[in-house]
Amino acid sequence: MFEKGFKIGVPFVDAQHEEMLKILFKLEKAVKEGRDEQEFSGIVEELVDYTRYHFTQEEQYMLDEGLPNYENHKRHHDNYTERILELQQKHLEDKKAMSEELIDIMKDWSISHVYNMDKRDLK
Numbered sequence: 001m002f003e004k005g006f007k008i009g010v011p012f013v014d015a016q017h018e019e020m021l022k023i024l025f026k027l028e029k030a031v032k033e034g035r036d037e038q039e040f041s042g043i044v045e046e047l048v049d050y051t052r053y054h055f056t057q058e059e060q061y062m063l064d065e066g067l068p069n070y071e072n073h074k075r076h077h078d079n080y081t082e083r084i085l086e087l088q089q090k091h092l093e094d095k096k097a098m099s100e101e102l103i104d105i106m107k108d109w110s111i112s113h114v115y116n117m118d119k120r121d122l123k
């Protein structure tokens, strides 16, 4: 499930990415199996919370290590956070429509952010 190519070589970051993916897969499974809304919303919340926690940790690491792309990297995190909070809000208002879109956006973003930005900026 967690491919080698996905690793960036900073152990705590890799562990957190793995955890994020686990929650994403759990969310996808909940949709496919038609789990109830309450369970789905709970997993969305877990993912949003964990993602924000991960961003804070990553940003602190960049500051501690004096890594050069901090500002730009943080801006990407902030934009994404804003977007998923918006989607989460939409989902709470319209329970049916949002699930697939939410998962697609989260998956695409997480994977491309890790491959393109975390890999480049965290070492």
Ligand SMILES: [Fe+2]
Binding pocket: 013, 017, 054, 058, 114, 118
């Ligand atoms: Fe990351």
Ligand SMILES: [Fe+2]
Binding pocket: 058, 073, 077, 113, 117, 118
């Ligand atoms: Fe990042």
